[in-house]
Amino acid sequence: MASSSSSSPNLLTLIIDITPSTWGQRNIIRSAKDKALAAKNKSSAGPATLDDVLTAILAVGVSFSCLNRDNALVVIAATEYEAAVIYPRKGGEGSMESVVMGGSSGACGERVDAGLMNDYVRLGVAELINRAAERSEKLNAEEGNKEKSQATVSNKGAVIASALSIALCTINRFMVAHHAGVSALADTSYSSQRKDDEGILALMGGKSSSSKQQQQQSQQEERGMISSRALIIQASQDRTSDYNALMNCAFAANKSDIVIDGCFIPSGWKDPSDGKEDPKTSPFLEQIVDQTKGVYLSVPSGAAQVGGALSEVLMSVFLPPPNIRTNMNLPKLNNVDFRARCFETGESIDVAQICNQCLSIFKVKPKDKCLTCGAKVKKRSSSKGGSKRLKVS
Numbered sequence: 001m002a003s004s005s006s007s008s009p010n011l012l013t014l015i016i017d018i019t020p021s022t023w024g025q026r027n028i029i030r031s032a033k034d035k036a037l038a039a040k041n042k043s044s045a046g047p048a049t050l051d052d053v054l055t056a057i058l059a060v061g062v063s064f065s066c067l068n069r070d071n072a073l074v075v076i077a078a079t080e081y082e083a084a085v086i087y088p089r090k091g092g093e094g095s096m097e098s099v100v101m102g103g104s105s106g107a108c109g110e111r112v113d114a115g116l117m118n119d120y121v122r123l124g125v126a127e128l129i130n131r132a133a134e135r136s137e138k139l140n141a142e143e144g145n146k147e148k149s150q151a152t153v154s155n156k157g158a159v160i161a162s163a164l165s166i167a168l169c170t171i172n173r174f175m176v177a178h179h180a181g182v183s184a185l186a187d188t189s190y191s192s193q194r195k196d197d198e199g200i201l202a203l204m205g206g207k208s209s210s211s212k213q214q215q216q217q218s219q220q221e222e223r224g225m226i227s228s229r230a231l232i233i234q235a236s237q238d239r240t241s242d243y244n245a246l247m248n249c250a251f252a253a254n255k256s257d258i259v260i261d262g263c264f265i266p267s268g269w270k271d272p273s274d275g276k277e278d279p280k281t282s283p284f285l286e287q288i289v290d291q292t293k294g295v296y297l298s299v300p301s302g303a304a305q306v307g308g309a310l311s312e313v314l315m316s317v318f319l320p321p322p323n324i325r326t327n328m329n330l331p332k333l334n335n336v337d338f339r340a341r342c343f344e345t346g347e348s349i350d351v352a353q354i355c356n357q358c359l360s361i362f363k364v365k366p367k368d369k370c371l372t373c374g375a376k377v378k379k380r381s382s383s384k385g386g387s388k389r390l391k392v393s
Helices: 020-039 050-068 098-102 115-143 146-151 160-177 196-203 209-223 242-255 282-290 308-318 323-325
Strands: 010-017 072-078 084-085 227-234 259-264 296-298 377-381 389-390
Touching: 010 050, 010 160, 010 209, 020 050, 020 115, 020 242, 050 072, 050 115, 050 227, 050 308, 072 115, 072 242, 084 098, 084 115, 084 160, 160 242, 227 282, 227 323, 242 259, 242 282, 259 282, 259 308, 323 377
Parallel strands: 010 072, 010 227, 227 259, 259 296
Antiparallel strands: 072 084, 377 389
16 A cells, blocks of 8 residues: 655654663652652652653654654663664564565554554563663672772763664664665765765854755655654763764764754752752763754753653654754754863863873873773873873873
């Protein structure tokens, strides 16, 4: 049965941060707040729990599939140790191959089975959380020296870079499948034809970028190419050691004309002992979204994160396709902090020490070895004087 939709099909890749330590802390905060509010006969005011986020994600997925029956959906989950595709699952019903080639029922959203998506997403999240918990216990048991503890300081947070890399590979697979087995960027692609100065103007947000995007969109529709985008939903702090990998993914997505949207869900928690607040936004995610011309939102704390409110927020902001967003009043990034950040502390810095092996950035020179790649730090004197500079080998 031929598709009755005149619009081109879309692929949405959802990346979910399911770090157990982050959501475990949210559950504790939520329980304490709910008890205090219940004593005053008031309803819950957040923060969102993992179950709230999964419910909202499933609602977005089903709504997206109903926009066009040829739309395809992929869900990727990330913990602090690994990232994996949890929908569709490899092999069996609802496999990646069936999603790529499409269904046969002819019903609305035939590529996305709502029942399978609900079962697979929740099953995949449970499996990843269990593996992460087992690995944490094993590492805690084996951890016996301060040097190892210091070497893993920069590895807190979900592996968003790994998840985004998987997403880009999956998107390329879909685009090739919908382009007769030929790379979606081959020959006729605007990305491969544009000149260097046009690319720079596009990255700087020049006035000509909107017309170029419209021209590119019309070319894609004429060739029947699938339009791809990704949505990252993050709750944990940025993983500072993954900055270079994240930026490489952002540049690759920009070159392939893949829009990346970002949603950060803050806890709104302030530690009464030291007054330190949990992060309210993700600077890395802001940079990725700005680079790929997506939409970024830091969900307000409170009732906006509870129950169906979170589903409404996600659908109203991220569900519309990129080609109609210019006509909508969506959140905009006005002030993006592009300063380099220390891979050890996450602080914004103007002058830094850089590893010449992995290009990691540090506020203070590492003593013995690079905390990211483990390369040894060597010192050598300048020929003009006694000053020394950092060299990592």
